[in-house]
Amino acid sequence: MTVCIVAINQKHRVTAFATDRMVTSTFPPIEFEHSLPKLTQISNHCIALSAGDAIKGKEIFDAVRETSQKANLPIAQIAEQVKEMYQRKRLQILEAQLLRSRGINHQIFIEAGAKLLPPAVYSQIDHAFATFMLPLELIIAGVDESGPSIYGIRNPGLVDCYNSIGFHAIGSGSMHALISLIQTYAPVISVVETLYAVFRAQRVAQVAPGVGEETDLGMVCSTEKVKYFDEKTELIIKFNELYEQEKDARKDLITKWKLATLSVDEKGKFVEQISNRNLQSETHKTKEKVE
Secondary structure (H helix, E strand, O other): OOOEEEEEEOOOOEEEEEEOOEEEEOOOOEEEEOOOOOOEEEEOOEEEEEEEEHHHHHHHHHHHHHHHHHHOOOHHHHHHHHHHHHHHHHHHHHHHHHHHHHOOOHHHHHHHHHHHOOHHHHHHHHHHHHHOOOOEEEEEEEEEOOEEEEEEEEOOOEEEEOOOOOEEEEOOOHHHHHHHHHHHOOOOOOHHHHHHHHHHHHHHHOOOOOOOOOOEEEEEEOOOOOEEEOOOOHHHHHHHHHHHHHHHHHHHHHHHHHHHHOOHHHHHHHHHHHHHHHHHHHHHHHHHHHO
């Protein structure tokens, strides 16, 4: 339960990202907002994001980081390594749950399971291997010699390239984020506009269940290491102001639409409700300043 968002800017060779800090664990079954960013830096120009079981995601990323940092691998190759580790992790879980207590591993099950196990048991285990859903989605993104790239890894270990679309999002807030990006993203906009598109998508996604309020925003480029923007930086302050202005504009638009569709009596009541609501809001702000 979280949201992780990435968008690329091909013109300026930049990958922008935003995440909340909500962390989920399958066992123990907990969910909380962490004090540290959830992003994993695979190399100077590659980042990894996870939605779902954060512990298993971190294990996969740490294993891949050891090899990719030494070899300075391209993003596509790193994504392939993550995919292989994802498949291996899924297989390890299924072996531990279904096979080890029977004294066999997956290789023995494939080669001789039908002979060693009762038909009903063999069929159940085979079905479990085919349908088991590992509660984990991953994003690998960054910039290499070929330009900025985005790859998504999902159950049962499939990898998808999102370069042609230009953005991707995972987690419980992914649909909200994707709708926002469809409205604001374009491949030829400026770097600041790309960053705002990702920032806005994260703010929009906060209405989804399980998405935290803390936002980590940053970018990856080919000329320097991963860059983070603190919430106190001028850029983030301006982004927050712009987003609040957008919200106010949408509220005004909704108000005008409602007034256009109401009868004369209904308009009077609606205007009175809005006035009372604004008065209560101003009174609350005044009390806060006094206190």
